[in-house]
Amino acid sequence: MPEVGGALCAFYAQTVCEDDFVPIVSFLAIIMVMLGGGTNNKGVFLGGLLLTLLDRLTRVSFLRTIGITITFDITYLRYVTIGVLIGLVLMSKPKGLVP
Numbered sequence: 441m442p443e444v445g446g447a448l449c450a451f452y453a454q455t456v457c458e459d460d461f462v463p464i465v466s467f468l469a470i471i472m473v474m475l476g477g478g479t480n481n482k483g484v485f486l487g488g489l490l491l492t493l494l495d496r497l498t499r500v501s502f503l504r505t506i507g508i509t510i511t512f513d514i515t516y517l518r519y520v521t522i523g524v525l526i527g528l529v530l531m532s533k534p535k536g537l538v539p
Contacts, residue, residue, distance in 0.1 A: 468491060474487065474529075475487035475525065475529050475537060476490070477535055477536025479535070480538060482538050490537075491522070494518070
């Protein structure tokens with residue numbers, strides 16, 4: 441089934457570049473499933489929603505919109521936050537947020 445997804449992605453983008461496939465995208469997809477719980481769709485949706493919100497709310501453009509100016513690269517802080525979130529969820533609920 442992944443072949444169909446890749447074919448549709450290439451058809452939609454009209455091109456395929458190696459820059460489109462970076463390891464962090466695969467890592468985030470796996471973490472979304474891990475955090476939510478891989479045994480049901482509600483958990484995967486919740487994990488995806490949680491990480492997408494974290495990603496969107498920690499972007500420099502969003503922070504400037506609400507009046508917060510940051511003088512450092514917040515990307516590393518985002519990765520640390522994801523790591524702490526993984527640790528907390530796995531310690532408290534090993535099967536994910538929605539087991």
